[in-house]
Amino acid sequence: MIEIDGQAGGGQLLRTALALSLCSGEPFAMENIRGKRERPGLLRQHLTAVEAAAQVGDADVDGATPGSTTLRFSPRAVHGGAHRWTIGTAGSTTLVLQTVLPALWMHGVEASLSIVGGTHNPQAPSADFIAHAFLPAMARMGLDASFALDSHGFYPAGGGEIRMALRAGGKPAPVHFGERGPVLEQHAEAIVSAIPAKIGERELAIARARLGLGDGEASLREVRRAMGPGNALSIRFRTEHASAVFTGFGIKRVTAEAVAERACAEARAWLAAxxxxxxxxxxxxxxxxxxxxxxxxxxxxxxxxxxxxxxxxxxxxxxxxxxxxxxxxxxxxxxxx
Incomplete structure (x- = not known):
């Protein structure tokens, strides 16, 4: 059994360990989970990832309780089929997806996944990132899957839903992502839910100025189906050989201009490099x-x-x-x- 000290890491260390255990069949024990965080131990979103991994891998699990700082995980065999998981908070749906996707792909099984929670969260890949950056890269490596954002979920209400249909196929193939090539498309989209549209318009004004966006390269989306208020700025690029998404998340006491400036700075650094x-x-x-x-x-x-x-x-x-x-x-x- 592989032993891991989780004191210095966060939830991502746990999710990566779960994904690796499912892929390799190797059990693991993690101690001091999130030991240096203000609220150490397993939170709701971490437990959903453990639950998802346990279902997909028919695993024996010990320690999967709120606040637990230890976990033992022993997978048996990876199964596909239909799965639905509800986080119950604004915890990230995309992080749960990325916990189980590698093993399902590696083992070549068909699966239908539905996950309810946050879709646009700070400190996590947005649903737009999955759709427009991550999955195009995975498709080049052989992944055959479709992805849908059924409804948006913002912090703290959550309640959004993503779906993925994974078709049976081969294992990931080696790919060398070297040259990016010229930018073919660029677009900034401001998403607002139950807040004034002018907030998104202010974000788009910054994106136009900093990135030189032209007519038709910026748009405002007013979301009607979200459970609570929220805002995100999604900046997308498609180049000859790559795709990228940079996201700014609206939070209290941070101006729309500051949200947009940060996302644009990340985009400009990527473009320059x-x-x-x-x-x-x-x-x-x-x-x-x-x-x-x-x-x-x-x-x-x-x-x-x-x-x-x-x-x-x-x-x-x-x-x-x-x-x-x-x-x-x-x-x-x-x-x-």
Whole structure:
């Protein structure tokens, strides 16, 4: 059994361990879960990820209770079929999805997944990121899946829903994401729910100014079906060989201009570095490439989060990640057996 100290990590360390355990069949024990956080131990959104992984992997689980700082997880066999999970808070639906998706793909099973909770959360990939950045990259590696955002869920009300249909197919294939190529499309969309539309319009004004958006490259979406108020600015790019999404989330006591400035700054840094993966997509590419047993991608300077995820993957799988600094903020991360 693989032993993991979860003191320094957050929920992502747990979710990555669950995904790796399902993929490899290796059981694990994690101690000191979220030990350095203000509220240590398992929260509702973490328990939903454990529940989802246990159902998909027919796993024996010990310690899956609110506030628990220890967890033991022993999978048996990965099963597809129809699954529906409700987080019950604004916890991220996309993070639960990414906990079980690699194993379902790796084992070539069909599955229909529905997850209810937050779809546009700070500190988590948005549903727009999954649809327009993550899944296009996975499709190049062989994933055959469809994705839908049925309703938006913002913090703190949640209540949004995403769906994925995964068709049976092969394992992830090695791909080298090297050159990004020219930008073919760019678009900024401000999403508002139960708040004044002018907030989204102010965000779009910043996006137009900072990114040079032209006519038809910015739009406002007023959401009617969300359970509570919320706001997000989604900036999307499609290039010859890559896609990227940068998201700003509206929160109390932060101006619309500040929300937009931060998202635009991330987009401009990615554009200037001429890389395929921003830091968020880099995190998501590590495990599929490890399962493929090879591949590489250009990215910005690897974050501590990226390196810790890579180190955990190396504990479960016989792979090594190689980091190469090309200067001027451009790096390559490669995986080797």
């Amino acid at each position: 001429d890389v395929v993966a921003d830091s968020y997509l880099a995190d998501q590419l590590l495990l599929p490439m490890a399962l493929a047993g090879g591949g590489s991608f250009t990215t910005l300077a690897p974050s501590a989060h990226t390196r810790s995820n890579a180190a955990l993957i190396e504990k479960f799988l016989p792979v090594e990640f190689i980091y190469t600094d090309h200067g001027r903020g451009r790096w390559t991360i490669a995986v080797e057996r």
